[in-house]
Amino acid sequence: MSSILKRIKLVADHEGMSVSAFEATIGASKGVFTRALTNGTDIQSKWLISLMENYPDYSAEWLLRGEGEMLKPKPIVVEGSETYLNAELDGVSNAVIHALQQVVSTQNVTIKSQEKIIFFMERQLSVYESELDTLKKK
Known part of the structure; x- marks a missing residue:
């Protein structure tokens, strides 16, 4: 065969x-x-x-x-751009690659959450600065 x-x-x-x-x-x-x-x-x-x-x-x-891995490496998507795993990761098991992809995904969720908090805090700071300016004018 x-x-x-x-x-x-x-x-x-x-x-x-x-x-x-x-x-x-x-x-x-x-x-x-x-x-x-x-x-x-x-x-x-x-x-x-x-x-x-x-x-x-x-x-x-x-x-x-019959050379290389059976499956192509999966892309890791970071903020909308695909980055393919390179030769440095040749031989790394699919389970490890999958675990790394999950870590990246979790970190992206954390980053988006922190961006929302920062936006809210900047808006709140702006309100406080406005109130401070009003108090100074009195």
Whole structure:
């Protein structure tokens, strides 16, 4: 069985579906992958392209060459801009990356809350300064 076919089977397993169900999700005829897996034959490149188009979270490098992680790194979104994890984090488990993303998300919530408090305090300060100016004029 080809290594690519083994990795396609891993993708189907990771998605929690049978190879037959997986074939249907990418528009392949029933048995395209099953026959190739059974007979150890090749598949058409259009099915690889369809797989990558329908499952963009999977790494093409991993699928085709078996190199790197199965899943692409998830972006960390900081104030509307996407920052992708870089080579410094290669090899870090998805669980660690997910935990870091949760920390960033929690910190963003804290920052937004503090911005509201600062806005309220600045407004209150302005009111107090206004009252002070009024008292000084008397």
